Structure formats: structure tokens, C-alpha cells
Amino acid sequence: xxxxxxxxxxxxxxxxxxxxxxxxxxxxxxxxxxxxxxxxxxxxxxxxxxxxxxxxxxxxxxxxxxxxxxxxxxxxxxxxxxxxxxxxxxxxxxxxxxxxxxxxxxxxxxxxxxxxxxxxxxxxxxxxxxxxxxxxxxxxxxxxxxxxxxxxxxxxxxxxxxxxxxxxxxxxxxxxxxxxxxxxxxxxxxxxxxxxxxxxxxxxxxxxxxxxxxxxxxxxxxxxxxxxxxxxxxxxxxxxxxxxxxxxxxxxxxxxxxxxxxxxxxxxxxxxxxxxxxxxxxxxxxxxxxxxxxxxxxxxxxxxxxxxxxxxxxxxxxxxxxxx
Amino acid sequence: xxxxxxxxxxxxxxxxxxxxxxxxxxxxxxxxxxxxxxxxxxxxxxxxxxxxxxxxxxxxxxxxxxxxxxxxxxxxxxxxxxxxxxxxxxxxxxxxxxxxxxxxxxxxxxxxxxxxxxxxxxxxxxxxxxxxxxxxxxxxxxxxxxxxxxxxxxxxxxxxxxxxxxxxxxxxxxxxxxxxxxxxxxxxxxxxxxxxxxxxxxxxxxxxxxxxxxxxxxxxxxxxxxxxxxxxxxxxxxxxxxxxxxxxxxxxxxxxxxxxxxxxxxxxxxxxxxxxxxxxxxxxxxxxxxxxxxxxxxxxxxxxxxxxxxxxxxxxxxxxxxxx
Numbered sequence: 001x002x003x004x005x006x007x008x009x010x011x012x013x014x015x016x017x018x019x020x021x022x023x024x025x026x027x028x029x030x031x032x033x034x035x036x037x038x039x040x041x042x043x044x045x046x047x048x049x050x051x052x053x054x055x056x057x058x059x060x061x062x063x064x065x066x067x068x069x070x071x072x073x074x075x076x077x078x079x080x081x082x083x084x085x086x087x088x089x090x091x092x093x094x095x096x097x098x099x100x101x102x103x104x105x106x107x108x109x110x111x112x113x114x115x116x117x118x119x120x121x122x123x124x125x126x127x128x129x130x131x132x133x134x135x136x137x138x139x140x141x142x143x144x145x146x147x148x149x150x151x152x153x154x155x156x157x158x159x160x161x162x163x164x165x166x167x168x169x170x171x172x173x174x175x176x177x178x179x180x181x182x183x184x185x186x187x188x189x190x191x192x193x194x195x196x197x198x199x200x201x202x203x204x205x206x207x208x209x210x211x212x213x214x215x216x217x218x219x220x221x222x223x224x225x226x227x228x229x230x231x232x233x234x235x236x237x238x239x240x241x242x243x244x245x246x247x248x249x250x251x252x253x254x255x256x257x258x259x260x261x262x263x264x265x266x267x268x269x270x271x272x273x274x275x276x277x278x279x280x281x282x283x284x285x286x287x288x289x290x291x292x293x294x295x296x297x298x299x300x301x302x303x304x305x306x307x308x309x310x311x312x313x314x315x316x317x318x319x320x321x322x323x324x
Numbered sequence: 325x326x327x328x329x330x331x332x333x334x335x336x337x338x339x340x341x342x343x344x345x346x347x348x349x350x351x352x353x354x355x356x357x358x359x360x361x362x363x364x365x366x367x368x369x370x371x372x373x374x375x376x377x378x379x380x381x382x383x384x385x386x387x388x389x390x391x392x393x394x395x396x397x398x399x400x401x402x403x404x405x406x407x408x409x410x411x412x413x414x415x416x417x418x419x420x421x422x423x424x425x426x427x428x429x430x431x432x433x434x435x436x437x438x439x440x441x442x443x444x445x446x447x448x449x450x451x452x453x454x455x456x457x458x459x460x461x462x463x464x465x466x467x468x469x470x471x472x473x474x475x476x477x478x479x480x481x482x483x484x485x486x487x488x489x490x491x492x493x494x495x496x497x498x499x500x501x502x503x504x505x506x507x508x509x510x511x512x513x514x515x516x517x518x519x520x521x522x523x524x525x526x527x528x529x530x531x532x533x534x535x536x537x538x539x540x541x542x543x544x545x546x547x548x549x550x551x552x553x554x555x556x557x558x559x560x561x562x563x564x565x566x567x568x569x570x571x572x573x574x575x576x577x578x579x580x581x582x583x584x585x586x587x588x589x590x591x592x593x594x595x596x597x598x599x600x601x602x603x604x605x606x607x608x609x610x611x612x613x614x615x616x617x618x619x620x621x622x623x624x625x626x627x628x629x630x631x632x633x634x635x636x637x638x639x640x641x642x643x644x645x646x647x648x
Contacts, residue, residue, distance in 0.1 A: 033357055035379075039447070054605045055359075123363070274642060281378045281607040281638035314605035318598060324648065 013160055013253070015202035018195075021164035022171055025067040028100055032056050032169070034176050034308075037279040044295040047306045049180070050276075051173040054284050054314025058124075060241075061169050061192055061312050062093035062156070068165030069154045070097040078103045080150035085131075085138040087113045088241055089313050090156035095126035106151050108142045110134075116317065157191030158247030167195030173308050174204050182302060184291040185310040187211040187220040187261065188242035190250030192312060197257035211254065211261040212291040214238075214269060219245040221261045224254065238266055238322055241287030241313065268293035270322045276311070286322065288312040337484055337577070339526035342519075345488035346495055349391040352424055356380050356493070358500050358632075361603040368619040371630045373504070374600075375497040378608050378638025382448075384565075385493050385516055385636050386417035386480070392489030393478045394421040402427045404474035409455075409462040411437045412565055413637050414480035419450035430475050432466045434458075440641065481515030482571030491519030497632050498528050506626060508615040509634040511535040511544040511585065512566035514574030516636060521581035535578065535585040536615040538562075538593060543569045545585045548578065562590055562646055565611030565637065592617035594646045600635070610646065612636040 032052045041047050053061035070082055081104030084094050091107045098105035105126040109118065110133035121128055131141035146153055155162065169192070170183060183200050187193040197209040213220050217235035223246055231245035246254065272292035276284050291309045295302060356376045365371050377385035394406055405428030408418050415431045422429035429450040433442065434457035445452055455465035470477055479486065493516070494507060507524050511517040521533040537544050541559035547570055555569035570578065596616035600608050615633045619626060 059605060277607060277642060281383060283601060283605040283607065318601060318645070319648065321642070321645070321648075324643065324645075 013164055013198055017160075017164045018167045018171060018199060018202060021068045021161070022168045024071050025064055025165060025168065028057070028067050028071070028097075029063055030056055031172055034173060035280050035282070040275065040279050043275075045303050046295065048295065049173070049177050049306070049308045050280065051169055051308060051310045052282060053169050054282060054288055054311050056313075058089070058092045058096040059313055059315040060089040060093060061166055061310065062089045063096060064168050065157075065159070065162030065165030065191055065195075066090065066093040066097035066154060067100075069159060069161040070094070070101045070103065072161055073101075073103070073152060077152045080104075080152065081106060082154045083142060083145050083149065083151035084108070084154050084156060085142045086156055087117060089315055091117065091126070092120050092124065092315070094154055095121050095124040098126070099124045104151070106145050106149060108138055108145060110138065114317070155247075157189030157244070158249045160249065163191050163195045163198070163250065163253070165195070166192045167199040169310050170196040170199035170308075171203060173310070174199065177306075177308060179306050180204065180207055180308045181305045182208050182210060183308040183310075184210040184212055184294065186239070186242055186287055186290040186312050187213050187246075187254070188217075188287065189244040190220065190246040190254055192310060193220075193258060194250040194253035196310060197253060201257050208259040209257065210291075210294070211258055212294045213261055213263050214242055214290060215263040215265055217242050218263045220254065221263050223251060224258070224261045227255060237269075239269055239287040239290055241285065242290065262294045262299070264290055264293040264297055268297050272296050274323050282311075283314040283316050284311050285313050285316040288314065337488060337522055341484075341488045342491045342495060342523060342526060345392045345485070346492045348395050349388055349489060349492065352381070352391050352395070352421075353387055354380055355496055358497060359604050359606070364599065364603050367599075369627050370619065372619065373497065373501050373630070373632045374604065375493055375632060375634045376606060377493050378606060378612055378635050380637075382413070382416045382420040383637055383639040384413040384417060385490055385634065386413045387420060388492050389481075389483070389486035389489030389515060389519075390414065390417040390421035390478060391424075393483060393485040394418070394425045394427065396485055397425075397427070397476060401476045404428075404476065405430060406478045407466060407469050407473065407475035408432070408478050408480060409466045410480055411441060413639055415441065415450070416444050416448065416639070418478055419445050419448040422450070423448045428475070430469050430473060432462055432469060434462065438641070479571075481513030481568070482573045484573060487515050487519045487522070487574065487577070489519070490516045491523040493634050494520040494523035494632075495527060497634070498523065501632060503630050504528065504531055504632045505629045506532055506534060507632040507634075508534045508536055508618065510563070510566055510611055510614040510636050511537050511570075511578070512541075512611065513568040514544065514570040514578055516634060517544075517582060518574040518577035520634060521577060525581050532583040533581065534618070535582055536618045537585055537587050538566055538614060539587040539589055541566050542587045544578065545587050547575060548582070548585045551579065561593075563593055563611040563614055565609065566614065586618045586623070588614055588617040588621055592621050596620050598647050606635075607638040607640050608635050609637050609640045612638065
């Protein structure tokens with residue numbers, strides 16, 4: 001494995017880094033299918049290609065970045081394991097990636113995490129360290145765990161290896177379709193969106209990349225517009241995967257390579273989610289439905305276009321469907 | 325197109341008929357993917373391959389049989405259209421198949437059909453003729469419609485072209501997997517199960533084929549055991565696609581080519597349905613979950629086996645999930 005790729009610096013994520021990430025993770029992840037629906041195309045007056053990362057290992061694109069980060073660790077680091085604080089898909093993905101690499105995962109999770117998520121992490125063999133449900137407690141607990149175990153922190157998005165891994169979803173989408181005119185991805189911390197933008201810049205002949213964000217968690221929209229990082233404060237959107245704010249590694253990539261960020265209403269997210277379930281017969285979580293919500297809200301510049309959408313994840317709560 | 329295949333007689337469905345059906349429908353249908361889940365394999369101590377007909381056109385395998393029947397019609401018959409009585413997936417599938425063939429579809433539907441199903445049929449351009457919700461009224465209304473329009477009746481399962489079409493799902497499953505030791509399909513009217521059994525007999529080196537049926541609609545189990553047709557009377561299972569009874573064309577094929585029929589409890593069907601949604605991230609309707617329910621109930625003869633399952637359809641009611 002080339003040593004060069006270990007020495008990332010801001011702005012240094014190259015086309016080669018993305019291809020190497022893809023080679024590194026390919027034996028472990030699913031090459032997810034690309035679906036389409038005639039009735040959805042009619043409804044939005046466009047041709048939409050859905051890259052189904054909800055069908056990815058551990059139920060989300062997060063398995064890509066986590067696998068890339070874990071597989072790139074040296075032998076010493078693998079012995080000590082990996083750690084993160086997360087109550088969402090990254091916790092599951094990192095635990096899964098650690099388990100297939102034969103290394104340990106330490107997950108700092110807030111004490112009010114759902115039982116479903118706790119049991120999913122335990123199912124993959126992760127060690128959970130509970131803490132108070134505040135960012136401060138999460139960060140303090142993670143620091144302590146890392147100090148005690150020597151584990152390597154794998155941040156959910158503010159990490160170049162993670163970004164390179166997430167970029168591989170768009171790489172595959174570009175390979176498996178032709179003539180895309182727009183690519184759209186949801187944006188929370190920005191790992192998926194920044195990776196998607198890099199992939200389209202390097203391998204998609206600079207297809208415009210759009211970010212899709214809930215109005216109630218519009219930090220990326222505000223940061224993008226004002227050209228400076230403006231974090232969200234305790235956003236309440238149903239799209240729980242998008243409540244995080246951009247990081248200082250993802251933001252510059254987004255600023256440089258993303259064409260536009262759209263925000264959507266909560267009711268559009270729910271409508272989009274239900275539509276995808278009904279027409280594509282697949283489960284997506286609210287966060288994954290946000291780009292479809294942009295299409296439903298109707299923007300003239302997208303009419304009649306060939307649009308690729310990354311369906312980011314499928315870890316929906318089957319006991320609490322938002323339309324019931 | 326070979327004229328020979330128009331002259332079907334009982335017991336005469338050959339390997340060639342199945343291959344011709346596949347060639348005939350291939351341009352129109354999806355070649356659906358085969359999914360698997362490590363966690364489901366662990367849970368049932370077997371290796372399970374799910375043929376995803378829930379991702380088929382119109383949401384169910386029914387599109388295969390309907391397309392085969394419609395595409396095989398001669399020019400005169402195409403002018404007059406096709407007709408059936410159905411309140412379920414066959415109505416949607418036949419309407420869809422007629423629409424892509426540029427012919428008309430007349431659907432006799434009970435007046436208490438769900439609005440979802442009515443609007444799906446209308447969405448594909450079908451003409452609905454409502455009738456009282458009894459089998460007698462449905463049959464009488466269908467006879468009248470056929471007399472008035474000259475349309476060709478396409479029965480949902482008791483039709484050799486339909487059976488040959490349904491067989492193509494198993495054909496593809498056999499092509500896309502290797503070493504299957506068991507193939508399992510749900511059984512209602514028997515179109516899917518008889519087609520699956522023929523495909524495995526002709527092309528699967530006689531892999532044992534099992535039928536899966538709700539205990540509350542066990543007409544196939546009883547007919548199979550007693551070797552004579554014993555219809556259900558108003559069965560109440562949640563698996564609404566399996567409430568119909570075997571037909572006189574499907575039953576002899578099942579008797580000859582199916583190894584065994586299993587029945588399952590309602591709670592196993594619901595548990596299986598939820599498990600498939602959660603682990604595979606795809607929607608399946610209760611009827612499609614019945615073979616998985618057999619695995620959950622646990623039968624020693626299936627342990628450690630490589631098992632193919634036809635997930636028959638995904639037209640679930642999103643407003644009434646059985647576990648909520």
C-alpha cells in the first residue's frame with residue numbers, strides 16, 4: 001500500500017486517492033444497485049437514477065468511509081482498535097468495518113441512544129461506553145477512551161480517508177449510468193457531499209453537484225452562502241442524520257466543488273420518503289429522502305434533466321413511520 | 325414466434341415453453357436482483373438467496389405471467405384487449421402489461437377494493453368495472469364484459485402462459501446463483517409455485533421445491549396431502565395474496581413437481597415480514613414473507629442448506645403495518 005496516501009493535507013485529496021479508496025474497500029462493501037422508477041420520473045418531469053446506499057453493508061454509505069479508514073490503519077493501530085462518538089449510522093458502520101478487519105471498536109454513545117442502535121452496535125461486536133447526552137460529555141468521554149486504549153479516532157466525516165471512502169458511491173454511480181447532468185446528495189457533516197463533489201469533479205466531467213438539506217438544519221446552506229462555517233444549534237429536523245454541522249475539512253471542498261445547496265421543508269421530506277418506499281419498494285431513512293424532497297418541491301432548472309441521487313441510508317425506525 | 329406454443333394442453337408445459345416465455349418478456353420486465361443478508365443467514369443457520377420480485381414492474385412477479393400472456397396474443401386479440409377479475413397484484417400487473425403492449429385492459433374489481441389499488445390500476449390506464457364483492461358477482465360481471473368487448477380473459481394463475489411467465493423468476497434465480505439445494509415459493513393459486521417447480525425440474529437438476537402457505541389458508545397443503553383439490557373457504561390470513569385456492573391447471577404440476585408444502589402461523593409471517601424490511605431494507609408484502617416464516621419456524625431439514633426464496637411482491641399497505 002502506497003505510503004503517500006497517509007500524508008493527507010487540506011485540499012490534497014486527489015483523483016488517485018479516490019481510486020485507491022475504491023480498490024481498498026471493494027472486497028468488503030456492496031456495489032449497490034442503481035434503481036429508477038417510471039412513475040417518479042413522470043411525477044417530477046426528470047429522469048432520476050437512485051444509487052441505493054440504503055442497501056449498503058450496515059445500511060448506509062457510512063460503511064464506505066469507515067472501511068477505507070480502518071483498512072488503511074497500520075498493524076500497531078489495528079491492534080489498539082478504533083473509536084468514535086456517534087449515536088447514528090457511523091457507529092454501526094465503524095463497528096462493522098472494525099469487525100471485518102479483525103480489530104476492536106469503542107463507541108461512545110449517549111445514554112439515551114435507542115435500543116435498536118445499541119443492539120445493532122453490539123451485534124457487530126462493538127464495545128459501547130455510555131455518556132451523558134451532550135456534545136461536551138461525548139468529546140470528553142471519547143478523549144478518555146482513546147487515552148486508555150490507544151485506539152485511533154475515526155471521525156464520522158471530518159477525516160480525509162472517510163471523505164475518500166464516501167466518494168466511491170458517486171464513482172460507482174458515474175460508472176453505472178451515462179449522461180448524468182446533475183448529481184445530488186444530502187448534507188449533514190458533509191462527508192458524503194464533499195466526496196460526491198470530488199468524484200464528479202475528477203471523474204464526471206464536472207457535472208454540477210447539488211447539496212440537499214433540511215430547512216430546519218440549514219447550516220450548510222448558510223455556510224455556503226456566507227462563505228464561512230456557521231454551525232447549527234440543536235436542529236430539530238426529522239432527518240436525524242443531517243443534524244450535524246459541516247466540518248473544517250468538508251466545508252472547503254464543498255465551497256469549491258458544489259454548485260448549489262437547496263433546503264427543503266419537513267413535510268417534503270416525509271412525502272419524499274413515502275414516495276420512495278411506495279414506488280421503489282425500498283426502505284430509506286428520512287435523511288436519505290432529502291434530495292428527492294428537493295425534486296418534489298420543484299425547481300425549473302432540474303426539469304427534463306438526468307439526475308443522479310445518492311440514497312444515503314435505510315436505517316429507518318419501523319415502529320415510528322412519520323406518516324402514520 | 326413459434327405457433328406450437330399456442331397449443332398448450334395439461335401437462336404439456338415444456339422446457340422450451342419456459343425459455344420462450346423468458347425471451348418474450350425479457351425486453352419488458354426487470355431482471356430483478358438476488359439479495360442476501362449475513363444476519364439473516366446467522367439467524368436461521370442457512371444461506372438464503374432472495375429473488376427480489378418485489379422490485380419487479382408493478383411490484384410483483386405477476387408482471388411476468390401477465391406480460392407473457394399479453395405479448396403472445398395475436399393482432400385481433402390485441403385489438404379487443406384483455407380482461408380479468410382481481411382486486412390484487414394481478415389487476416395491476418395485467419393493466420401494466422396491456423399498457424406496454426398498446427392494448428386495453430378491463431378489470432372487474434369488487435366495489436370495496438382499496439383506493440390504493442383502484443388508483444394504481446387507473447394509473448396504468450385500465451378500465452375498471454365495479455361489482456359486488458362476491459366471487460359469483462365477479463365471475464358474472466367478467467363474463468358480461470368479455471361478451472361486450474371481445475376481450476381475452478387472462479386468468480391470474482390457471483393459465484399455462486401465465487404459469488410459464490411466472491416460471492421465469494426461478495429461471496433467473498438458478499442462473500444467478502450456484503449450488504442451491506432448496507427453492508421455496510409462496511403458494512396461493514399456485515401460478516408461481518407451479519412455474520417455479522417446472523423451472524427447477526427442467527433447469528435446476530431437480531432441486532427440491534417447497535411451497536409455503538399460511539396455516540389459515542392451507543388449501544394447497546390439504547390438496548397436496550390428500551391428492552385432490554380441496555379449496556379454501558373464505559380464509560382470513562394477513563397474506564392476502566394467498567387467499568385464493570389452487571386451480572385445476574396448477575394443482576397437477578404442484579402434485580408432480582413439488583416436494584413438500586409447509587404451513588406457517590400468522591405471527592411468523594409478520595415477524596418474517598419485519599425481518600426482511602429491517603435486514604434487507606426492502607418492502608415485501610405479507611404474502612412474500614411466508615417462505616421466510618417457514619425458515620423462522622425452524623425445520624431441521626433446512627439447516628445449513630443453500631436456499632433460494634422468491635420474494636413475490638412488495639405492494640404492502642404503508643398505512644397499516646401489521647407490527648404497529
